[in-house]
Amino acid sequence: MVEPRLATVLNVNDDDANRYLVNRILALAGYNVLEAATGMGALLMAQQHHPDVVILDVKLPDISGYEVCERLRADPNTASMAVLHTSATFVTSDKKVRGLEGGADAYLTQPFEGAELVATVKSLLRLRHAEQVARHRANELAEMDRRKDEFLAMLGHELRNPLAAIMTAIGILERRPASDDKEARMRGIIQRQTNHLARLVDDLLDVSRITRDRVELRPGRVDLIPVLRQVLQVLQPMADARGLGLEVTLPPGPLWLHADATRLEQVFTNLLDNAIKYTDAGGVRLDVAQEGVDGSARAVVRVKDTGIGIPLGVLPRIFELFAQADTSLERTRGGLGIGLTLVRKLVQLHGGEVLAHSDGPGTGSEFVVKLPLDHAVGAPAPARQVADLRRGRRVLLVEDNADARQAMRDLLELWGHQVAVAPDGLQGVALAVSQPPELALVDIGLPGLDGYRVAEALRARVGNGIRLVAMTGYGGPEGRDQALRSGFDRHLVKPVKPDELDRILSEL
Incomplete structure (x- = not known):
């Protein structure tokens, strides 16, 4: 069984007899005792030995105990040490207030009984222990919160990929008449429940941002x-x-x-x-x-x-x-x-x-x-009408989820586009270089070479003529900003509704 560590007390006093007496009291009470006779010596000892408690006389020969305490509090390496001011001469209430406001945890006036000193040290150690426990718990909670955010982001990505495949497949089925009423009802059920799941995923991720005040509007x-x-x-x-x-x-x-x-x-x-x-x-x-x-x-x-x-x-x-x-x-x-x-x-x-x-x-x-209501005068200019661009376009689809890739390919070919597909970023870049597409739909979470690096490579090796659309299961605003910086023209969060994708393709 590991014995508990004895607490260490640094006793700072320029009076040799007084310092010796306090050292004896503390040693008999079972504490490890360090000593210093000057303020600068106390600061050096605190840095080297990290005592649990500093018993600090106010009147020292070089710098005052008040200044020593302030310096201890200002240094992150010593800020958590408990400080007990002692004084035989500066005993007025304003001096005690100055010491406590300067960072001291307690103040004793000499002469004091040995039992009073030991009891005060024990009290400060209990407070210090409680603070350490609270600080450790706060650090644990911060780490758990960070891991929770990472988990939610990954969860959103993993849920959105299958949702994207389902929504795209439903988009294909909707373009063909149902064989009977029962099939039409089943399609409706799948469509509604897929939309419901997509909303739940969005809400789940948004609530994490809201609790940290990281929700951004794009008004x-x-x-x-x-x-x-x-x-x-x-x-x-x-x-x-x-x-x-x-x-x-x-x-x-x-x-x-x-x-x-x-x-x-x-x-x-x-x-x-x-x-x-x-x-x-x-x-x-x-x-x-x-x-x-x-x-x-x-x-x-x-x-x-x-x-x-x-x-x-x-x-x-x-x-x-x-x-x-x-x-x-x-x-x-x-x-x-x-x-x-x-x-x-x-x-x-x-x-x-x-x-x-x-x-x-x-x-x-x-x-x-x-x-x-917005009080700006007049309505905004009408959106530019986009011509029907349903001619066959050369489209590159880079997606590692096999079902999502197949469903999206079928949908794009149903619309009349010529589609090349790649399961990872490296193959996607190679395809684009050998057969430059007019437009590339690129997943962000790709193996080998992620979507951001794919966009940068395509801009460098294919040029600015190609239109790039990011499709990702990571829905945070930071992802959108990074996508645009990497060279993407648009950023879409999965699952992308077929009508929305059709509109984006036409606009681009």
């Missing part, structure tokens, strides 16, 4: 109405599958916001998805209006359902992380308890607010989002 001038229509288009089949009515009231004109359209879509997808999920009968209403004028004008979006409602005890914390309206053991509604936390944070980042209301279980719920 622009956005009309809220098309954003909501896009959300409704995705969620309408889910409402139909549950036999729910989905009533929508939209204003006749646009509602311009300075906002991130993707994040707004995430907000309202979460709210409408929850409303549908927690409603067994009746329906869901989406009402959109404008309130206020000029500088105070806001877009107001209300999502109201006839569902299970929210218990009054849960309502005040419904936006907290992992809060759940359905707390029963069955947990039939699913969900991670993070969607509403994301909603609140994203709305706040847009300068808005979100409110929740319910009269209790069985009474339904209402969520109200208020977002400030």
